[in-house]
Amino acid sequence: MSEESSGAVGGYLDMDLLRFTTAGSVDDGKSTLIGRLLYDSKAIFEDQLEAIEKTSEQRGDENVNLALLTDGLRAEREQGITIDVAYRYFATPRRKFIIADTPGHIQYTRNMVTGASTANLAIVLVDARKGVIEQTSRHSFIANLLRIQHVVIAVNKMDLVDWGEDRFNEINEEFRKFASRLGNIVDVTFIPISALKGDNVVEKSENMPWYQGPSLLYHLETVYIGSDGNHVSARFPVQWVIRPHSDQYHDFRGYAGRIAGGVFKPGDDVIVQPSGFEAKVKAIHTMDGELEEAFAPLSIAMTLDREIDISRGDMIVKGNNPSEVGQDIEAMICWFSDKPLNGRGKFALRHTTKETKAIVKEVKYKVDINTLHKIEDDRELRLNDIGRISLRTASPLSYDSYKTNRNSGSFILVDLFTNETVGAAMIV
């Protein structure tokens, strides 16, 4: 067996996971780029490649159309479009990757926001000939709004600008000027590539000796994400109460959930919100044994040192650093429904494991995501619009700002009649 596959047995257990999102339209080389990453990492199988080669040929496509790999829906193939976020998977000996690949045209904002909500990193493709354009602005705005901490500006089609260092630097400059208006992106990396020719995608380019940085794949494999999560403010939304009613675990009352931030240890002083009751963590349980400490995003069960009335939707937080508790919330929201939001509206609201009702009181402004300008003279939120709202919930939420915690700072709105998810919001 080759070295590579024996690595599959040993090293695989220690690998971590990087979730990233890509966005772009048909002609910016995104499919080519992803195809290259997948094929070079052997995530595309021979039978899959043969099938899409055959289909591409039948359709008269000039190149093998890699979108066919995940555009599995009949309507997508018939219309030659991608309808939805496509998730793709690959692994190298260093890391496992999940790509949320979002289409550039239909339902653009909705898909990009959905893909970005779980991503650690965003790849924004820029055509070296065109530089920073509206689309770059949209991608970056959404990456920033959803607080993706690492952004890669992949300056593609370098082969078409004679591998020019000056052009690359010009684009960096343009982007930095624009990004200064965004404010939140922590880590921006610029990489000059040619997805078509493979330069700086997996292997370092020989055509651009002036570029000293890593190839795109090497960057994806090594970018440090261990400190991205919030490990300061301990948050534990209670999902389910485990009561075995068995002889062995007669009095066991475990609060099950997935840690949404910070670190919990036995002996920690905690507060149960919104009731405000205080207790100490007795133990942290898993089927494999008790843990000395637990942190996001682990799923565990917790027991406390005293009996308190706790149910699903409550939040256990550490006493020295509690979350906000309240019913009046300000948020940025992305609207997903054909039915516009006009001023006020009543919805079901889902926040961590809690469901309550909410009334939108006001749309304060909308954002033009192409120019980043505020729109204050049209306050109707239509499909794919992003804006700022204020709302009041029927019962109190235990929340943080999205800026400090993605889990306790986000919620969705659900239509009370159709049950559809109509909006995704980030608490300001």
Place this chain on the structure above:
Amino acid sequence: MPDYTVTHLNQIESEAIFVLRETAAQFERPVLLFSGGKDSIVMTHLARKAFWPARIPFPLLHIDTGHNFRETIEYRDALVKELGANLIVGSVQKAIDEGRVVEEKGLNASRNALQIQTLLDALEEGQYDAALGGGRRDEEKARAKERFFSHRDEFGQWDPKNQRPELWNIFNGRMSPGEHFRVFPLSNWTEMDVWQYLKREGVDLPSLYFAHEREIVVRNGAILAVSEFVQPREGEALEKRQIRFRTMGDATITGAVESDASNMDMIIEEVAAARETERGNRADDKRSESAMEDRKKQGYF
């Protein structure tokens, strides 16, 4: 500064446990679809972890085509006993006998499509509002766009163009009476993840997954195990080969691969080196390019 990096297996395990608990919490009557295949074995293992030390708070449902490998049923019964779980069997044979479905005719007849009606009947009969399945997005392209919480209308149908967006880890399981959800906690797992996880967790698997010598016939390029359901036809030679199965389904359509991988490590090596997808041996997917989508729309797993 302490390192809070979480390995990818722990991340997808935690995610799957979260989804299992959400399902128990958001629905009145969930059920876990159990086929005896490795994905559903991972699912029961995760369900056990999610609710430990309590029992799994929902029953297992097996849609039985009647064309089973003996090993699958033995494994199933032993597992159910160990879990102390409630097993419900939806029988395709019974549905045929009662005239609710009509068996396919012809040389390549399969009971695969009949499972759909049997499943929908079983869900309706038990009034289950959420059916947990082991489907993964990397398996097949129609599954690549499946949600964790996948809404089904009152006819059990999937509307892929009109799915609810899923953001962060917030899942919307609200529905109208008569509708139900399919829930896929393993959405983000790959075949490799499943094997690695089974190995790490020390989970026992049916012997069919490991290389063994068996009588087979080669039919339409697929290696089929000879059994009471599959007999050599004219022109087909009965052979003995060293084989194993990569997926577990109806014995009449599940193809084997030639292999000498007789333990977990060897299987993982084999998966790492494989150049064909695992469903490549499933005759049911090869009927047309959108065979899987068509079945899913009607209510398939």
